[in-house]
Amino acid sequence: MSSRIQLSDVGQTFLVRGNDDRQLREFVALDGLDLDIAAGEFLTIVGPSGCGKSTVLDLIAGLAKPTSGSLAIDGAPITGPGLDRSVVFQQYTLLPWRTARANVEFALEAKGGLSKAQRRERAETYLELVGLLEFADRYPHELSGGMKQRVAIARSLSYQPEVLLMDEPYGALDAQTRERLQEELVAIWQRTGTTVVFITHDIDEAVFLGQRVAVMSSRPGRIKEIVDIELDRSGAGDRDVRATTEFAAYRHQVWTLLREEHAPAQEKEVAHV
Ligand SMILES: Nc1ncnc2c1ncn2[C@@H]1O[C@H](COP(=O)(O)OP(=O)(O)O)[C@@H](O)[C@H]1O
Numbered sequence: 001m002s003s004r005i006q007l008s009d010v011g012q013t014f015l016v017r018g019n020d021d022r023q024l025r026e027f028v029a030l031d032g033l034d035l036d037i038a039a040g041e042f043l044t045i046v047g048p049s050g051c052g053k054s055t056v057l058d059l060i061a062g063l064a065k066p067t068s069g070s071l072a073i074d075g076a077p078i079t080g081p082g083l084d085r086s087v088v089f090q091q092y093t094l095l096p097w098r099t100a101r102a103n104v105e106f107a108l109e110a111k112g113g114l115s116k117a118q119r120r121e122r123a124e125t126y127l128e129l130v131g132l133l134e135f136a137d138r139y140p141h142e143l144s145g146g147m148k149q150r151v152a153i154a155r156s157l158s159y160q161p162e163v164l165l166m167d168e169p170y171g172a173l174d175a176q177t178r179e180r181l182q183e184e185l186v187a188i189w190q191r192t193g194t195t196v197v198f199i200t201h202d203i204d205e206a207v208f209l210g211q212r213v214a215v216m217s218s219r220p221g222r223i224k225e226i227v228d229i230e231l232d233r234s235g236a237g238d239r240d241v242r243a244t245t246e247f248a249a250y251r252h253q254v255w256t257l258l259r260e261e262h263a264p265a266q267e268k269e270v271a272h273v
């Protein structure tokens, strides 16, 4: 039910138009990026805006092909999108003319192999998992932002992908909804054993969710350092892990790595002007 993902020496170059002369030139987004994600791992990726986080996720999803290097899932090269991997994007991507339940069923229709009744049952199982069973008959415009994102997550989980790829999925949510969804996601991951790759620019979110936090550097984008996180996220005895000194130490470690990234990039931009 989960897969190992390996990226080795991955490079991604885009053709962009220059500001002054409008000539096409090569922009190196990723260069020499190595990353080995274990089956069943929860990995978070943080990095400055524009460092190539979404580019990495698109490559793992098979939505783009790298300029160089290789990507493999359980040893087989990634050649395109597949139902073994599912992506949750930052913006809500529900079909407005379908209810919450029908949005989840839609993914199952695409996958095939289930009867109408089985699809309905599966959709309800996953809506219940994200705490939305009683809202199954609502349309997206009748749901809050957080609920819509939970439907999108239920939809992604319902076809039981081996890999869940999440690109800043909670970026638009208020702090409290965000923390609750983080806790739900950890619980779901513990229950399903899915491999999760979760991108965020929020350090607390990265530390709270990840078994490892991969910190990216920019220009060119690659993995700068990986921080192992050992925290008890069970919430046992009403203990809020975010308030512990261990959590603060991890937050500071990741913050320091990111600060090193921000400083030189800003200098470069000033020098350019
Ligand atoms: N299709 C594209 N064409 C040209 N440049 C791109 C394209 N996609 C991304 N980029 C550039 O590559 C860099 C990394 O982008 P992205 O992966 O979206 O960053 P992040 O998600 O970390 O903010 C950015 O400078 C972005 O402008």
Ligand SMILES: [Mg+2]
Pocket (backbone or CB within 6 Å): 053, 054, 055
């Ligand atoms: Mg992005």
